[in-house]
Amino acid sequence: MKTKDIMLAFLIVLIWGINFVAIKIGLHGVPPLLLGALRFMLAALPVLFIARPKVPLRLYLAYGLTISVGQFGFLFSAINMGMPSGLASVVLQAQAFFTLVLSALLLNEQWKKAQLAGLIFASIGLAFIGSAHGQMMPLLGFLLTLSAAGMWAMGNIITRKVAATGPVNMFSFVVWASLVPPLPFLALSWIIDGPAAINSAISHFSWTSLAAVAYLAWAATLLGYGLWARLFSLYPANQVAPFSLLVPVVGLITAWLVFGETLNGLQWAGSLLLMSGLLINLFGGRLKSMVALKLKRA
Numbered sequence: 092m093k094t095k096d097i098m099l100a101f102l103i104v105l106i107w108g109i110n111f112v113a114i115k116i117g118l119h120g121v122p123p124l125l126l127g128a129l130r131f132m133l134a135a136l137p138v139l140f141i142a143r144p145k146v147p148l149r150l151y152l153a154y155g156l157t158i159s160v161g162q163f164g165f166l167f168s169a170i171n172m173g174m175p176s177g178l179a180s181v182v183l184q185a186q187a188f189f190t191l192v193l194s195a196l197l198l199n200e201q202w203k204k205a206q207l208a209g210l211i212f213a214s215i216g217l218a219f220i221g222s223a224h225g226q227m228m229p230l231l232g233f234l235l236t237l238s239a240a241g242m243w244a245m246g247n248i249i250t251r252k253v254a255a256t257g258p259v260n261m262f263s264f265v266v267w268a269s270l271v272p273p274l275p276f277l278a279l280s281w282i283i284d285g286p287a288a289i290n291s292a293i294s295h296f297s298w299t300s301l302a303a304v305a306y307l308a309w310a311a312t313l314l315g316y317g318l319w320a321r322l323f324s325l326y327p328a329n330q331v332a333p334f335s336l337l338v339p340v341v342g343l344i345t346a347w348l349v350f351g352e353t354l355n356g357l358q359w360a361g362s363l364l365l366m367s368g369l370l371i372n373l374f375g376g377r378l379k380s381m382v383a384l385k386l387k388r389a
């Protein structure tokens with residue numbers, strides 16, 4: 092990857108790491124599925140000024156229903172029921188390895204030995220985290236966060252499909268795809284959260300809630316996912332997805348600073364194994380080549 096694109100990937104890491112604190116703040120006064128609707132209503136506002144990319148409608152729908160409705164419906168619900176925001180930032184990064192699996196099955200992208208080793212480390216790490224469920228982390232919250240990771244991975248594959256249709260302005264695509272989630276989110280909120288909860292949230296909507304929704308819409312969605320989609324349009328999925336595993340570094344620090352969240356021993360062990368999977372995935376192949384070259388010269 093080019094240096095400027097690596098720097099953009101790190102900017103996304105910072106934005107998305109803070110995102111988990113913004114979600115928890117937003118959920119203080121707004122039901123999870125309504126929060127999703129409000130997020131994408133704001134994110135879709137730029138359609139008034141931006142031309143729609145010539146992408147098939149089915150891809151807009153697929154992207155909106157997976158990476159937007161699916162991912163955030165599960166994630167917001169998980170955090171709302173007690174999943175710690177910092178730990179959610181860790182577990183959600185399983186999407187990188189779900190993406191590796193799906194890209195191999197659906198895009199015929201070849202795995203390397205380092206990627207397989209990274210997947211094994213990450214899987215063990217997730218098992219550690221899941222085994223530590225209890226009062227501080229409900230098992231259902233953990234499973235919902237994993238489901239969110241799976242939906243994000245599906246969205247990554249759809250992003251590659253979008254890029255394959257031809258030159259596409261990915262920021263414009265993300266903006267126009269933001270028209271898809273509000274109605275499904277509102278319908279789900281009406282059914283699950285209930286009309287009384289929706290009316291109460293709207294009537295007591297605060298400036299803090301507005302700030303959280305604005306960050307989720309414009310920073311995390313438009314800027315973050317716009318840049319993310321651009322990187323996926325330029326590079327193979329298995330090169331881009333692993334960068335998201337750095338998001339928990341920011342997520343854990345901000346959750347500790349804002350909410351005082353901490354991890355227990357098993358959760359720390361699982362998080363470190365998951366992060367080790369990233370390092371092996373990113374640098375394992377290079378390290379092996381360097382060692383082989385030095386042995387050959389020796």
